[in-house]
Amino acid sequence: MAPTKNTPKHMPEKTKVGEEVLDLVIPYIHNFEDRNSVSLVSRKCYATDGITRKRVAVHTRYYPNPAFFSKRFPYIESLTLKGLLSDHDQTIYDDMRITPWIEQLALEFRCLKELYIRRLVVHDEDLEKLVTTRGKDLISLKINKCKGFSTDGLRHVFYYCNQLKTLCLKYCNYVNPKDGIWSYQLALNSMVLERLHATNTYISDEEALTFLAKNCCNSVTSLKIGACYLSKLGDAFRYAVRLEQFGGYICSEENELVGFQFPQNMCSLSIKDLPVTPYSIVLPFLNHIRKLKLAYLFLNCECQCLLFKRCPDLEVLYTEDVCGDRGLQVIGCTKLECLKVRLGDILNEAIKCVGTHLKNLRKFRVNLVEKRGITDLPLDNGIRAMLMGCRKLKRLDITLWRRGLTDVGLEYIWKYGRNLRFLSLTHIGKSDAGLVKLSKGCPKLRKLKLRGCPFSEQAVAGSVFNIPSLSKYLDNLIHRKTTSRKRNVLVIEVVTVKTLTCFVFLSYLSLKQSSLHTLSGTTQFHLKMPTGDSITTVNHQQNPGIELKITIQNNSGEKLVGLLHETCSKEIVILCHGFQCTKEYSMMVELAFALEKQGISVFRFDFSGNGESEGSFQFGNYRMEVDDLHTVIQHFTAANRVICAILGHSKDIRLSFRADKVDLKLIFSYFVGGNAVVLYASSHHDIPIVVNVSGRYKMDRGVEERLGKDYLERAKRDGYIDVKSKTGKVLFRATEVSILERLNTNMHEAGLKIDKDCKVLTVHGSEDEVIPVEDALEFAKIIPNHKLQIIEGANHGYGKHRDELASAVLAFIKDNMHRV
Secondary structure, eight states, X not given: OOOOOOOGGGHHHHHHHHHHHHHHHGGGOOOHXXXXXXXTTOHHHHHHHHHHOOEEEEETTTOOOHXXXXXXXXXXXXXXXXXXXXXXXXXXXXXXXOHHHHHHHHHSOTTOOEEEEESOBOOHHHHHHHHHHHTTTOSEEEEESOBSOOHHHHHHHHHHOTTOSEEEEESOBOSSOOOTHHHHHHHHHOSSOOEEEOTTSSOOOHHHHHHHHHHTTTTOOEEEEEEEOGGGGHHHHHHOTXXXXXXXXXXXXXXXXXXXXXXTTOOEEEEESOOSGGGGGGGXXXXXXXXXXXXXXXXXXXXXXXXXXXOTTOOEEEEEEEEOHHHHHHOOOTTOOEEEEEESSOOHHHHHHHHHHOTTOOEEEEEEOOOTTOOSOOOHHHHHHHHHHOTTOOEEEEEOOTTSSOHHHHXXXXXXXXXXXXXXXXXXXXXXXXXXXXXXXXXXXXXXEEESOOOOHHXXXXXXXXXXXXXXXXXXXXXXXXXSSSEEEEEEEEOOBTTBOOEEEEEEESOSOEEOOOSSSSEEEEEOOOSSSSGGGOOTTTOOSEEEEEEEEOTTSOEEEEEEEEOSOSEEEEEEOOTTOOTTSHHHHHHHHHHHHTTOEEEEEOOTTSTTSOSOOOTTOHHHHHHHHHHHHHHHHHTTOEEEEEEEOSOOSOOOOOOTTSOOSOEEEEOSSOOHHXXXXXXXXXXXEEEEESOOSOTTTTHHHHHOTTHHHXXXXXXXEEEEOTTSOEEEEEEHHHHHHHHTOXXXXXXXXXXXXXXXXXXXXXXXXXXXXXXXXHHHHHOSSEEEEEETTOOTTOTTOHHHHHHHHHHHHHHHHTTO
16 A cells, blocks of 8 residues: 555644643653653643652742742642742841732642751741641641741641651751640640651750650651750650750760760760760760761860761761861761861861762762861862762852862862762852853853852853753852952852842842943843842832843954843743934833833844944944844853744844744834834745734835935945934935935845745734735735735834834744744
C-alpha cells in the first residue's frame, strides 16, 4: 500500500496522545529546574506542571497575590513562604506580614501538609486561623526568624496540630513570652512528634521535655532546644530511645555531669557552653557521629584535635570555637561533606590538606577571625589546591583579612570552581580585575555574595551578565560596600520564577541613587533607586515592575539610554519612539505600563541622536536605527532573555534588522507611518506574530507635507533639505539619500512576501489625520493571515482611545502567543 500523507484531521489525535504522555511523565519530574523548563514548553505543560506540583517556595515580597498562586498550584503539599534577607532594612521587615497568605491558606490549599515560614511578621491571630483550618492536616510546621507572635499563639498550634511530626521554632522574636504552661500543652497533645527544633527559644523546661519524650518515645529522633541543664535531661534521654540528634546550650556545672550518658543512637550533636573538663562525655559515641557542631567550648588545640580524630564517619562539622591551623590539618574524616570553621591562624599548607584528604567535601566555610601573627598570606596557592582536590565542592564561603586572597586567588576560583553553585567572599580580592576573571568561570554559580570587597559597582554589574547562570537562573547577588564615614549598602536579588531573571531592589541605605556598569565595553547598567526614603514606597499593586536605567553602546560607539520595566518575565517588549520624540513620550509610557500590568517586561529607549542617547539626529536614518535596535536585542538575548515584541511609534522609517540568530516568539511594533514589522516579516519568515499599528502603505504620501514642494529637485540640487520652524530654527536635515530610501520602499511587494503562517494584526484609527484608513485596508488585501482592527473615532495619536488600542493589541498577543 502506498504511503499516505498525514492530513490535518490526524493532528488532534496525535496531540491528544502527546498530552496523555505529558500527564504521565511530568509528575515524575521532581527537580525544580527541570520542572521550570518543562512549564515553558507550551500552555498544556504550564497547566500540567501547576496541577502536579507538590512543593513550591515563594518570595512573598515579589509575589503579592496569594489568590492567583492558589489557582496556579491548587494541589501543593509543601509550601515555603520567604520574607526578606538578613541584609535588609528593619523598616521593610516590619511590613512583611503573612496575613494575606494565611487568609488564602484558610480558603484553599486543602492538600497542604507542610508549611515553612521565614522572616515574616506573624501574629497570634494568623497562627490561630492557620491551625483552626489546616492544623489537623499539617505534619510539618517551621517558623524561622519571624516575629510578632507570642506564646499564646503557640498554644493554639500545640492544641490543634496533634499530627505534627516536625516542629521548628528557630530564632523567633516573641511578644510578651509567658510561663511554660504552653510547653506542657505541646507535650500533652504530641504523640507522633519526630523532630522538635526550638533553638534560641523558651522551650527548655526539663519536666515538659521529659513528658514529651515519654509520649513520643517511639517517634522522636531529633531534639534541639535552647538553654538547658543537661544533667536534668537524663530521664528524657532514657525515654527517647530512638533519639539520634540533640542540640542545646549546656548550663550544668561540671560535677553535675558525672555519670551522664547520651542515648546510644546519637549520630548528630550540637552543643554550646559545654564545660572543658567533662567534654569526655561525648567521646564514647564519637566513632559513629555523622554531624558535630561545637561552639564556645573553650577547648584547647589538643582537645579539638582529639575530637576531630575520633570522628571517622563525620559528614558535617561546624565549629564556632577558634580552630587553630593544626586543628584544620588533623581533620581526617574522609567522608566529610560539610566543613565550617573559624580560624585563629592559617597556613596555605592547612588549606591544601583539605583538598588532599576531603575528596567528598561539598560545603566549605572558613572564617579567619584574627590577624596578628599570620604571615602565610595570601592563601592563593592553598585555595587552588583545595579546589583542585575537592571536585564535588558546591558551596564556598571565605572570610579573610585584607590581602588574604588576591586577584590570583580569584582567578584560581574561576579555573577550578566549575561545580560551585554558591560563593560568598568577604574582604577578598585586590582590584576589579580579580572579579572580572572570576566572572568568566563558575558556569553553575547560582548565588554570589560580596562583602567588604574592593570591587567597584561597575565590576559587580558585569559579573551579573558575564556569569551565565546568574542571568539564566534566579538567585541572589548581594554586594555590600562599607566606607569609613557612612555605610552604603546596595543589595540586589535575582529571584527565581520559572528560571526567569528579575532584578529586585531589596535594601537601600544612605544612597539616593546608585549606578552599576558592565565592563564588557559595549553596555552600561544603571540602577535608579526610588525617590522615597525607603524601598517600601514602591506599590506592587499599582506598579508590579521595577524600573532599571540601562545604557547600551551601539556599533558606532554611541551610548543608547533606555529604561527597563522589569516584571520577572523572560520575554521583553522593546518600545521604539516616534519621529523627533523620545522614550518619555506619553504614549510610550502608557503602553509600557499597560504591558507591565500583564506581567510582560518592557524596554523603551532613545535612538541615537534623540533624548538622552548620544549622536546627532538625522532624517530617515534607517540603517543606523536598525543597528541601534539590533544592538539592543543582542544585549538582552545575551542575558538569556527572549525579545517577544518590538513596538514603535511615529517613524516613517524602515526598522528591519538581522534576527536570523535571535530566538523570537512575537514581534510587535506600533508605527505612525512606520512599516518596520511588515518589512521585517517580508524578509524574515521566523516571526509568527506581527502587529502593525497605523502603518503607511503608500510611502510617497506625507513627504511633501514635511519637505515642501519640489523637494526631490531641491534635494538633488543641494544634497539636502533643512526643515525649519516658523522662527527659522532648523529642526532636522533630510538628505537626498534618505529621501530616496523612503520613496523606493515598496510596501505592496513587502506584504505579498509575508509567510502565510505569520499572524498579522493591523490596527488603525478611523479618524487618522496623518495616514488615511485606506492604507490599512490595502494591507488587509495583500497579507494572507491577517486581522484588521479599526478603532472608531481614533486619530493618529490615539489621544482618547489609547485604552482601546492597548486592549486590542494585548488581546491579539494573548490569543496567539501560546500557540506558536
